[in-house]
Amino acid sequence: MEVAQKRVAHLPWMRNPVDIDQFEQRPLHGVSCLDPRLKEALGKMQIESLFPVQLAVWLETIGPGGFERDICVNSPTGSGKTLAYALPIVQSLSTRKIRCLRALVVLPTRDLALQVKEVFEAIAPAVGLSVGSAVGQSSIADEISALIKRPRSERYSSLDPEYEAQIEPETSVDILVATPGRLMDHITMTKGFSLEHLRFLVVDETDRLLREAYQSWLPTVLQLTSSTDQDLFSCGSSTISMPHSLTTIRRTGVERGFKGRCYPRLMKIILSATLTQDPSKLSQLELHHPILLTSGMKRYRLPEKLQSFKLICKSKLKPLCLVALLEELKGEKCIVFTSSVESTHRLSTLLSFFGDVPFKFSEYSRLQRQSVRSKTLKAFREGAIQVLIATDAMTRGMDVEGITNVINYDMPSYVKTYIHRAGRTARAGLSGSCFTLLRKHEVKRFDSMLQKAENNTCTLRTVPSQTINGLLPVYSIALEKLQEKVESEAARRKYGGGFKFTAKSSSRKEVTHEGE
Numbered sequence: 001m002e003v004a005q006k007r008v009a010h011l012p013w014m015r016n017p018v019d020i021d022q023f024e025q026r027p028l029h030g031v032s033c034l035d036p037r038l039k040e041a042l043g044k045m046q047i048e049s050l051f052p053v054q055l056a057v058w059l060e061t062i063g064p065g066g067f068e069r070d071i072c073v074n075s076p077t078g079s080g081k082t083l084a085y086a087l088p089i090v091q092s093l094s095t096r097k098i099r100c101l102r103a104l105v106v107l108p109t110r111d112l113a114l115q116v117k118e119v120f121e122a123i124a125p126a127v128g129l130s131v132g133s134a135v136g137q138s139s140i141a142d143e144i145s146a147l148i149k150r151p152r153s154e155r156y157s158s159l160d161p162e163y164e165a166q167i168e169p170e171t172s173v174d175i176l177v178a179t180p181g182r183l184m185d186h187i188t189m190t191k192g193f194s195l196e197h198l199r200f201l202v203v204d205e206t207d208r209l210l211r212e213a214y215q216s217w218l219p220t221v222l223q224l225t226s227s228t229d230q231d232l233f234s235c236g237s238s239t240i241s242m243p244h245s246l247t248t249i250r251r252t253g254v255e256r257g258f259k260g261r262c263y264p265r266l267m268k269i270i271l272s273a274t275l276t277q278d279p280s281k282l283s284q285l286e287l288h289h290p291i292l293l294t295s296g297m298k299r300y301r302l303p304e305k306l307q308s309f310k311l312i313c314k315s316k317l318k319p320l321c322l323v324a325l326l327e328e329l330k331g332e333k334c335i336v337f338t339s340s341v342e343s344t345h346r347l348s349t350l351l352s353f354f355g356d357v358p359f360k361f362s363e364y365s366r367l368q369r370q371s372v373r374s375k376t377l378k379a380f381r382e383g384a385i386q387v388l389i390a391t392d393a394m395t396r397g398m399d400v401e402g403i404t405n406v407i408n409y410d411m412p413s414y415v416k417t418y419i420h421r422a423g424r425t426a427r428a429g430l431s432g433s434c435f436t437l438l439r440k441h442e443v444k445r446f447d448s449m450l451q452k453a454e455n456n457t458c459t460l461r462t463v464p465s466q467t468i469n470g471l472l473p474v475y476s477i478a479l480e481k482l483q484e485k486v487e488s489e490a491a492r493r494k495y496g497g498g499f500k501f502t503a504k505s506s507s508r509k510e511v512t513h514e515g516e
């Protein structure tokens, strides 16, 4: 069994990390080399200082570290990891002369990718950079027209138009935020989509992305961006035949530890609140002279202002405990996590039969089409829905303003899952609460699981028994209605009705395999 305090990382470079806690939040005017245009853009986002993780990464990239090493960040949920990589990348690219794809950010889900794209969009245009996404939000044709263009004729004003027509199309964005599946679609099918000039690769939610192969996106990207010595020596030589051809020397100059050799490379930043330490997983990333930036003594840390609570209740009374708790929370923004798509669907259906509950809720899982999910998420962000009933798979990294409570309706199986669930609240230094409903026999396992994280104090919480008793009559009616609904859905499935809850999906557990 893992004993977090005594655990020593297998990889030597992980054993002496940079401690993020040594950095204080720093006002923007004290951040050296920050482009004034970016300062202004940050100001518009109401960002007045850099958080510790952002400063730590800045110093390793734009500061003295000079991007000489690949960067691995293990920092709590809500600590500001997105801007920690977005800002140095945008600053680095702010002096680029010609537009082509220089930075690729890969995330596991579409909603997360769109969220990250928004952050880049808030700062990149200030220095003339363009941001695109490859996430499958629109049709592939629409995505291609947003990402690819013919080279601008003004760049080659002396060209014969006929010759110009033969020039290959090019990527029209500097920064691309992508999910692995759509990225692979463009790599394999989109004419003119090229990673040839890529300088930065960000793998956000690294442990999640490395868990699945996603059509071998990582080896493909690494292969397409790897430079051999031959490439290096042919740079700038007669091998460049087309007038529009650019050659990117990804890193010029002397690197420490490389004995004066010019070493072009793709700079990588990988991040998570629960960064893997598994050498076999990390080796897939082919990291260059990596440096680990982490906070805390233990491998995992919960946000400073998170309060954890446990509620012990009998199995059959769990829905009542939940309703009673939600009633007490009086319409505050909450995410309720269950262990599977089936459980999410059942719980939302059951709640819908409770009639008059003082909060608006919605289901959010893979059972629904993306368009439905996006609508739900928008309503949740805007406050039209106060309670989201969700599965783990959908919510890692999600940043929704004003979530003050997370409820684990089903106990998470792994501490990593607890961290990512709880981390939807208490973000950016704000307070938040995480409640876990437990059956008696789960308490011991839950307590020992929490021991693996820092800031793990967990207080016992109860809900008034009179509230539970008051809900019993409506509960028994709701259970009957749920039974009828389940039967009718099963019948519709059997006779090929259009209901979305297919036999296959009904048995699908959204297991998150956070057990490493």
Ligand SMILES: Nc1ncnc2c1ncn2[C@@H]1O[C@H](COP(=O)(O)OP(=O)(O)OP(=O)(O)O)[C@@H](O)[C@H]1O
Pocket (backbone or CB within 6 Å): 046, 047, 048, 049, 050, 051, 054, 075, 076, 077, 078, 079, 080, 081, 082, 083, 272, 273, 396, 397, 398, 399, 423, 424, 427, 428
């Ligand atoms: N310097 C800053 N000042 C104020 N707010 C900030 C700053 N940096 C980030 N934030 C806000 O903090 C919140 C959390 O940031 P972000 O989503 O990047 O966290 P994260 O570390 O990636 O979390 P997770 O691990 O859950 O993905 C966001 O709402 C973001 O706008």
